[in-house]
Amino acid sequence: MSDSKLKKVLVGVGGGIAAYKVCEVVSTLFKAGMEVRVILTNSAQKFVAPLTFATLSRHRAYTDELFWRSSNPRPLHIELGEWADVFVIAPLTANTLAKLACGIADNLLTNTVLASKCPILLAPAMNTEMWEQHTVRDNWEKLLTDSRYHSMGTASGLLACDRIGAGRMAEPAEIVSHVYSLLHTAGERDLFGKQVLVSGGGTREYLDPVRYIGNPSTGKMGLALAQAALHRGAKVTLVHAPVTWELPLGIEAIPVVTSEEMQQAIMLYLQIADVIIMSAAVADVKPRQYSKHKLPKYRLPDSLALEPVTDIIAEIARRKQPRQKLVGFAAQTGDIVTPALEKLQRKSLDAIIANPIDQPDSGFGCDTNKAVFLDRSGQKIEIPPCSKLKMAHHIFDFL
Structure with missing residues (x-):
């Protein structure tokens, strides 16, 4: 650090x-x-x-x-x-x-x-x-x-x-x-007695048992958020897409693969959560048809028919209670603030973290990150380059 x-x-x-x-x-x-x-x-x-x-x-x-x-x-x-x-x-x-x-x-x-x-x-x-x-x-x-x-x-x-x-x-x-x-x-447990629900990693939408639509997310930010919440005294549930790292002690981990599985797991724990942080890189679309057997190369379609997946964070926003806080992430290139503000309003989030994925030492797969914290009260706070665990603590500080 x-x-x-x-x-x-x-x-x-x-x-x-x-x-x-x-x-x-x-x-x-x-x-x-x-x-x-x-x-x-x-x-x-x-x-x-x-x-x-x-x-x-x-x-x-x-x-x-x-x-x-x-x-x-x-x-x-x-x-x-x-x-x-x-x-x-x-x-x-x-x-x-x-x-x-x-x-x-x-x-x-x-x-x-x-x-x-x-x-x-x-x-x-x-x-x-x-x-x-x-x-x-x-x-x-x-x-x-x-x-x-x-x-x-x-x-x-x-x-x-x-x-x-x-x-x-x-x-x-x-x-x-x-x-x-x-x-x-300094040892303060300011999340003691709270239930924190975190999503992390990149979902996979399969065309057949081998090929899928995915993204480079490694789930490191979700892991950092879960660790920070745990260390601050919270009970933590981490719903994560496929990851390569070992899960830490004390965190209830729910492994999933597809966006549909992630939605089902999150909805199962939604009502007991006080804070929901959606850091997962969830697919926007999936193949319209799925083959149970690997498709030979000659049978791969020239154009892939797609259909949208459920917008999980929008669904959470519709169901959440006034006592709950809902935080989203917006991984962007170029101008990161404008699309994040639009997403904050459109999806009725309490706060959003906009982070660049086109800059060195930031975004997918990195151990470090930088971002801008935005919330509905108008706060706009820049988080300078730091470890993802440090960023997670900054986010909970702001919340």
Whole structure:
């Protein structure tokens, strides 16, 4: 993120095999221009050496030995606690979880938690049986009643103990994205209790089982919107066309292919949504006839008969309640504002995001974007080039 310079992220590493994944977290944050400091528990040092984290963060790593022998004028845990903008604990072990839930401070990591005020992101990792123990679940639920703590949850899959089940630590990219969000919001959950419905990706309208009418949308903007809403406390449903990226933890994902399938899925969740953001690139037309078998080349028509598909966002606008906000996207070339304003009025949207697809580092497939936010009250706010996650947060800020 271009505005991440001078942001300070403190990473606490617990004693679990997933500690090796935290190397990627630290490296990514440093490359993004952030200052990173790392605390290792004694158990963590048995999995990854302090020198590894010192090299990746370009700063010495902190251990209990340094804590107890520190000759600093001020206590080390106080300095680190006051220094951090965001505190990440990964992997969060059952042992450290129990200490945090009970307010125990018997090492540098737990002392620093109690000496800090910044948001704390928790990425637990442990064996399935351990994760599902009543005492562990009680500690987890107790800890999350404190608004300082933000949860990554755990994934399911093959664990280091060869068990297949819950308990895997979130992937480094997910942890990094959540850190970006916390740096933007300072941990505020302004969407808590809200239901956010997002569409993303490009629909496909098939001529036969192989050929289709489509577009280059990758769904990255929809993913960013879903992540931003989740990180701000919302319950999120993402209806997405075919994508290549893995879906993050905590988001209810509904995969679809065609515009008709997307319409059906969205209408199923429409009534419970407080905010609906239509970032999907939905087809405007589809082949009039569909062949169940692949057409040989010689049977392809010289001209393809087309028919319009249902205008999903217009249908939503007709059905939406006064309490709901409906936001659309307008991907344009050339003048992006005039057609977006026309679409805003014609489809009775509350707001629209106009973004160029004919400029470098913007539009389909890019990790970055730029846009103009327009709403019915007359606001016109330019969003400068930034990551799509940052843009998603700007959109929720404006809403």
